[in-house]
Amino acid sequence: MRLRALLETDALGLRLLGGEDELDRTVRGVMTTDLRDPSRYLSGGELVLTGLAWRRDASDSEPFVRILAGAGVAGLAAGEAELGDIPADLVEACVQHRLPLFAVNEIVAFATITEHVVRQVSGERAGDLAAVVDRHRRLMTSGPAGGGPEVVLDLLTSDLDLRAWVLSPTGRQIAGAGAPLPAPLGAALAGHHLAATRTGRRGPYRAAVAGSTYSLFPIRNAGRGAVPAARDVRESVLSDWLLAVEADASDWPAARLDLLQGVTQLIAVERDRRDAARTVRRRLAQEVLELVQAGAAPAEIAARLRVAAPVLLPGLGVAPQWQVVVARVDWTATGTAGGTGVPGDIAGGPVAQALLEEILVDPAVSGPDSADRIAVAHTGEEAIALVPLPAVPTPLPETVSGPTDNAGTADKAAAPDTAEAPTQDPALHADALLAAVREPLSAGLADDGRLTLGVSAAVHSAEGLRGALEEARHARRVAAARPGRVCAAGHHELASHVLLLPFVPDDVRRAFTARLLDPLRDYDRRHRAELIETLEAFLDCDGSWTRCAARLHLHVNTLRYRVGRIEQLTGRDLSRLEDKLDFFLALRMS
16 A cells, blocks of 8 residues: 555544655555664564654654664654644654655544554455465466465465465475474374364364464365365365464455465365376386286286386386385274265275375475375275385495404404494384374374275385285284274284284184183172283283282282182183283283
């Protein structure tokens, strides 16, 4: 807005005292001050309001006006409530520095002028920004975006003083203006968004996290990979992005809400472009996995891997190792609000595919294109990822001078600084994959969804891929047997009893555990004897009386009495390996 517009607004009670030739200056804000030197709080373009409390005599006016003019303010408005008429020395100083000067009638509060300026400036900025957003949307729709969504997020910060970030459903930052959003805060905001989306409410959603208020705007994927009409919110809740704005949008005018909705539509175009770029990687994974499952010759699979490796690991040519990750999302029939409650209507494969593509992205990497090394296919209800692992260079040991043993090997103790430097293992680990995403995804899965994930060991050739696929599927079934909404298991867990337990029929498991443990539970319930706790501790201590007694803070004789009672109630002998193993398995299955 222009200074001239303020002068023409009668309700503001402004009277021009000087600077008629400067009335076309643009007003970008307003500031009230009675400081002798307010320069540290000025950024240029402000209308400065003052009650003249800084003025002690005529000599104070010129330095004050010189500071304002040097800061680039638009104009000065002095109140008449304190001194009556505006001092002539202030008028002369403003003429000298070509600074427009207004007198504010004593019946008009500074707050009235401030509110009017802020309202007008904000409305104009929103209109200008809306035009920029619309122009940027057309650019992104028709061709290269010229900076992507970061450009518009920067405008939100500079023109509307709104800090905003684009987040994935796991809370990973995809775009943002200014400082990156801390990972725990991003995960918390994503969790709030997913939980609110599952209720079926319309966005934006309000979230209070870490002492700040945020408004969360869903970014609906309306491109080629979108779910038509979103029959069930569960079809897209785990794949949609969100726009997090550090502000409370509950009292925003409709124009500002419409502006932010326009921003989300623009970002949806970027999302569609990202999904289109993944098409090649998805197709490569699908082709390799079809060959593996069909039992194709290793040479044929290896040839297909040679095609995939340069796409997934640019510049490397050949991947020395591969891992397979299998994920599945299952829904129960009793859905929460916003869902149809009929899991059979939800195609689990595409949901798991989009989710696995996000989980496999390094959480420390931001940006929409950070998943360019991930190839995920889906077959039926499963999503299967083919993950290439880059080679880890092994540092060459330095030449060691010192005494050697009879075999000529240098004495390492004589040269402790020559040990090989530790190298980072590039392999994926099940628990690490889900550590950063478990909280937000649990909110999206709510009380009717489960995500289970299995990770294979690394294999070095095409011959090993079939075994790696089966290994990852077995690991996922082990994860499915565990409690919790988000569970994972790795290949290292398949060499123990844990592999067998998930495949024991439920009725057999119940009968086995009831026969061994129900007598102890009944006795504990009647006598508060803690026999189950004692049995677990005794087995954990490998049958050691002293260690178990110390752990339970019992006298050894008391422990012997409890173990004797366990044996009497169950007819088992805890000195026999077979009976110890039965109790161990029963406790694990219960």
